[in-house]
Amino acid sequence: MSNKPILQLSIxxxxxxxxxxxxxxxxxxxxxxKLARYLIFGMLAVALSLSWGYAGILNLGQATTFGLGSYCMxxxxxxxxxxxxxxxxxxxxxxxxxxxxxxxxxxxxxxSLPFAVAAGILVPAAFAALLGWxxxxxxxxxxxxxxxxxxxxxxxxxxxxxxxxxxGGFNGITDLARxxxxxxxxxxxxxxxxxxxxxxxxxxxxxxxxxxxxxTGLILQAIRDQEERVRFFGYDVARYKTFVFAVSAxxxxxxxxxxxxxxxxxxxxFLGVPLSLSIVIWVAVGGRQSLLGAMLGALLVTGVQGxxxxxxxxxxxxxxxxxxxxxxxxxxxxxxxxxxxSGLRRRDTARKAAAQPSHPVxxxxxxxGRTA
Amino acid sequence: xxxxxxxxxxGLSLSSILLLVALGLAIIYGVTGVxxxxxxxxxxxxxxxxxxxQTQLGWGLLPSLIPIFVAVALLGLAIExxxxxxxxxxxxxxxxxxxxxxxxxxxxxxxxxxxxxRYVQMPGALSESVNILGATDSAYRLFVLAFALGLFALTWxxxxxxxxxxxxxxxxxxxxxASSFGINAGRAYxxxFAYGAxxxxxxxxxxxxxxxxxPEMGTGYVVDAFMVVVVGGVQSLFGTVVSSGLLGELTGAxxxxxxxxxxxxxxxxxxxxxxxxxxQGLFTPRLRA
Numbered sequence: 257m258s259n260k261p262i263l264q265l266s267i268x269x270x271x272x273x274x275x276x277x278x279x280x281x282x283x284x285x286x287x288x289x290k291l292a293r294y295l296i297f298g299m300l301a302v303a304l305s306l307s308w309g310y311a312g313i314l315n316l317g318q319a320t321t322f323g324l325g326s327y328c329m330x331x332x333x334x335x336x337x338x339x340x341x342x343x344x345x346x347x348x349x350x351x352x353x354x355x356x357x358x359x360x361x362x363x364x365x366x367x368s369l370p371f372a373v374a375a376g377i378l379v380p381a382a383f384a385a386l387l388g389w390x391x392x393x394x395x396x397x398x399x400x401x402x403x404x405x406x407x408x409x410x411x412x413x414x415x416x417x418x419x420x421x422x423x424g425g426f427n428g429i430t431d432l433a434r435x436x437x438x439x440x441x442x443x444x445x446x447x448x449x450x451x452x453x454x455x456x457x458x459x460x461x462x463x464x465x466x467x468x469x470x471x472t473g474l475i476l477q478a479i480r481d482q483e484e485r486v487r488f489f490g491y492d493v494a495r496y497k498t499f500v501f502a503v504s505a506x507x508x509x510x511x512x513x514x515x516x517x518x519x520x521x522x523x524x525x526f527l528g529v530p531l532s533l534s535i536v537i538w539v540a541v542g543g544r545q546s547l548l549g550a551m552l553g554a555l556l557v558t559g560v561q562g563x564x565x566x567x568x569x570x571x572x573x574x575x576x577x578x579x580x581x582x583x584x585x586x587x588x589x590x591x592x593x594x595x596x597x598s599g600l601r602r603r604d605t606a607r608k609a610a611a612q613p614s615h616p617v618x619x620x621x622x623x624x625g626r627t628a
Numbered sequence: 629x630x631x632x633x634x635x636x637x638x639g640l641s642l643s644s645i646l647l648l649v650a651l652g653l654a655i656i657y658g659v660t661g662v663x664x665x666x667x668x669x670x671x672x673x674x675x676x677x678x679x680x681x682q683t684q685l686g687w688g689l690l691p692s693l694i695p696i697f698v699a700v701a702l703l704g705l706a707i708e709x710x711x712x713x714x715x716x717x718x719x720x721x722x723x724x725x726x727x728x729x730x731x732x733x734x735x736x737x738x739x740x741x742x743x744x745x746r747y748v749q750m751p752g753a754l755s756e757s758v759n760i761l762g763a764t765d766s767a768y769r770l771f772v773l774a775f776a777l778g779l780f781a782l783t784w785x786x787x788x789x790x791x792x793x794x795x796x797x798x799x800x801x802x803x804x805x806a807s808s809f810g811i812n813a814g815r816a817y818x819x820x821f822a823y824g825a826x827x828x829x830x831x832x833x834x835x836x837x838x839x840x841x842x843p844e845m846g847t848g849y850v851v852d853a854f855m856v857v858v859v860g861g862v863q864s865l866f867g868t869v870v871s872s873g874l875l876g877e878l879t880g881a882x883x884x885x886x887x888x889x890x891x892x893x894x895x896x897x898x899x900x901x902x903x904x905x906x907x908q909g910l911f912t913p914r915l916r917a
Binding site for chain 1: 738851858890899900903904905
């Protein structure tokens with residue numbers, strides 16, 4: 257958290273510009289696809305940093321909203337496929353295998369792509385708003401809200417797996433059409449898709465940055481540090497927390513839609529416990545209280561993981577190292593890599609203004625609000 | 629009649645596994661406030677110890693129980709010393725750190741023992757089935773139930789009627805005052821963590837003949853066990869027994885009415901509602917702040 261908005265804006269802008277310029281130097285379609293995937297994970301990290309780093313809500317179920325967005329997009333793209341193996345009804349193939357005779361009502365609106373894109377953002381946001389209202393309205397906080405988010409994710413995941421004839425069950429939704437808009441066809445391996453992802457990431461990052469710099473953002477940070485005091489000042493704490501929870505879900509939903517485009521399928525693993533906890537790791541490594549730090553943390557961790565994934569043994573060893581690194585970061589660097597950078601800068605400013613004592617650095621981890 | 633009995637027995641078997649896994653978690657969480665997401669991995673390690681002792685040394689399951697308890701408890705002791713004790717004032721971070729430890733444990737086991745499923749033999753003397761009120765149930769499942777209840781009784785006795793239990797209760801109520809009366813809270817926490825880990829190891833060993841053993845097996849148990857603890861109430865050991873009975877029977881009944889997946893989803897949804905309206909648990913007496 258820099259006190260110089262201009263400097264911060266230019267750093268954020270430079271990073272985003274660099275990401276947008278990458279396809280000018282890389283011609284490898286597979287590499288671009290891989291990079292697009294990492295950027296989507298970066299977007300997820302921004303979403304979690306917003307709720308965890310800035311509002312103190314540890315969401316262990318961030319993948320829920322990611323998966324909901326992903327399924328919205330997959331449903332629309334599935335209905336756009338040419339029905340080769342299915343009847344004239346244009347029924348998705350897995351429904352035919354499950355003896356579903358007509359399109360379920362839930363699927364009807366997804367015949368419109370604009371509706372699906374809107375739903376991919378609004379459905380996760382509405383889900384999070386409902387869950388947030390349910391939790392924060394009852395002043396459930398800290399550890400308990402973390403557990404509720406985790407349990408809610410497992411519930412949604414189990415329902416999707418169980419309702420095979422409507423969701424594709426364990427296999428997810430596969431064999432999708434290409435995402436096409438304004439005459440541009442977004443092939444998963446094309447430059448256009450990478451730019452779509454990088455552009456969305458830029459928009460999401462700056463929107464999140466604007467939110468944290470607004471008055472609402474300041475109140476959220478106050479809630480993170482001293483929830484009770486903010487409540488005594490007369491702010492509706494539950495409403496603020498629900499709001500940021502929903503915004504974070506909307507970003508994750510957008511990321512989910514993009515992930516479907518890049519991966520060309522949707523699967524129940526997208527809202528699984530492993531992914532959710534990975535997001536927490538990325539954010540912790542990068543620094544939960546810095547949006548850019550969290551995003552770069554995701555790129556770093558998934559990038560290293562991806563480059564080792566050719567060998568099974570390497571990957572296992574890497575996961576082991578990652579687990580150990582994560583424990584060390586939690587123990588000794590609660591502000592992540594971004595904490596090191598801002599620590600250095602602070603030392604620098606302190607040296608320059610030798611006469612004036614630098615302001616006290618806020619204690620590291622956000623103290624968890626304890627429920628009575 | 630025998631249908632009802634057999635349905636109840638199915639539920640009881642689920643309950644006994646839940647109780648075994650949740651008991652260690654309940655003690656750790658109740659006394660130290662640490663949410664131990666690596667608890668499932670202690671269970672998994674217990675199961676692997678049983679497999680190792682059986683396949684390498686030819687030990688039966690029952691004689692292996694004591695070395696397994698000691699081994700996993702020692703591991704718990706080391707983890708408390710190296711990691712957990714630095715985090716007692718950061719409860720949210722204990723979730724993260726213990727999860728990182730869990731990931732490490734899974735990977736170490738995967739690298740050393742391989743990722744494939746392993747199977748552990750039931751003790752020969754207990755492999756028959758028993759007839760109860762017209763329904764049949766395997767003797768081993770009944771043994772696990774009895775063992776779980778026995779372990780609970782032992783833990784309850786230690787907690788209520790020994791001097792270390794008295795110290796633990798004092799620390800739980802007010803750590804500062806307890807310390808100023810000369811109680812070594814750090815040591816008590818360490819022993820509690822080790823004991824909880826050891827019980828989780830026992831749970832894993834006892835579960836191993838009923839389920840297949842794999843590096844990932846712990847993940848499911850830790851979520852279930854945590855739900856048991858939260859529903860039962862953090863400060864209440866009896867609450868843990870009642871809630872594991874309740875959740876086990878409920879899962880069994882719902883699984884009969886619909887299927888396993890939906891039963892699990894419904895129970896979890898119920899747990900979410902319970903946390904929202906009674907975060908202190910269903911069976912906790914009103915405490916003074």
